[in-house]
Amino acid sequence: MKNLILLASGLIFSIALQGQGQAEVQSSVNKMFIGGGAGFNSSTEKDSEDKYSQWNFGPSFVYMLNDKVGLGISFIVNGSTSNYSNDTYEAEYKSSGWMAEPFVRYYFAGIGKVKFFGDAFINFGGGKDEFSDNFTSSDESKYGNFGIGVRPGFQFWFNDNWSMASTIGNLGYSSLTDNKGDSDETKTNNFGVNVDFSTVNFSFYWHF
Numbered sequence: 001m002k003n004l005i006l007l008a009s010g011l012i013f014s015i016a017l018q019g020q021g022q023a024e025v026q027s028s029v030n031k032m033f034i035g036g037g038a039g040f041n042s043s044t045e046k047d048s049e050d051k052y053s054q055w056n057f058g059p060s061f062v063y064m065l066n067d068k069v070g071l072g073i074s075f076i077v078n079g080s081t082s083n084y085s086n087d088t089y090e091a092e093y094k095s096s097g098w099m100a101e102p103f104v105r106y107y108f109a110g111i112g113k114v115k116f117f118g119d120a121f122i123n124f125g126g127g128k129d130e131f132s133d134n135f136t137s138s139d140e141s142k143y144g145n146f147g148i149g150v151r152p153g154f155q156f157w158f159n160d161n162w163s164m165a166s167t168i169g170n171l172g173y174s175s176l177t178d179n180k181g182d183s184d185e186t187k188t189n190n191f192g193v194n195v196d197f198s199t200v201n202f203s204f205y206w207h208f
Contacts, residue, residue: 030064035060050084073100078127097143098127104119113156116153127142128143147172171192175188176188
């Protein structure tokens with residue numbers, strides 16, 4: 001873990017140093033921007049009473065060191081609920097969590113009002129899973145997560161005060177600890193490229 005944190009710190013520091021000497025005119029003249037993203041979706045299985053809903057909310061803040069490099073932090077909260085039922089059985093799964101994510105954003109190219117960037121990030125957080133049904137008592141477990149990586153994205157400026165950014169996929173390391181603090185605690189580590197719908201994020205920002 002210590003080696004990963006040192007690696008992330010070195011990567012973030014090297015990106016910041018590189019960007020210090022390569023400033024160029026950016027679409028926005030403002031040094032700070034605040035915003036984030038939010039989402040909600042729900043579904044119901046046809047010909048059954050099974051239901052699923054999911055939500056997330058993630059405010060973020062970025063401070064521009066120069067025209068190419070920005071330091072930012074995001075805080076994300078999320079939750080989901082799944083209900084399963086038939087003539088004799090009813091069950092409900094609930095999950096809730098949070099994650100903090102400091103990052104460095106480096107703008108490396110642009111076309112008009114569109115700028116392409118890369119993020120170097122570290123994230124950490126946790127949450128809990130709950131289960132209950134009509135046969136057994138309810139059960140609850142906690143989890144924790146840690147990650148480090150890089151991801152590409154682009155940002156479009158509507159004007160000097162408003163923009164939209166999107167990131168797609170990531171390359172890095174992640175660790176998930178299930179049943180945290182229990183005797184049956186397990187840890188899953190993963191390293192590689194992750195590109196699926198869950199890694200596509202959109203955010204709107206106000207620049208000031």
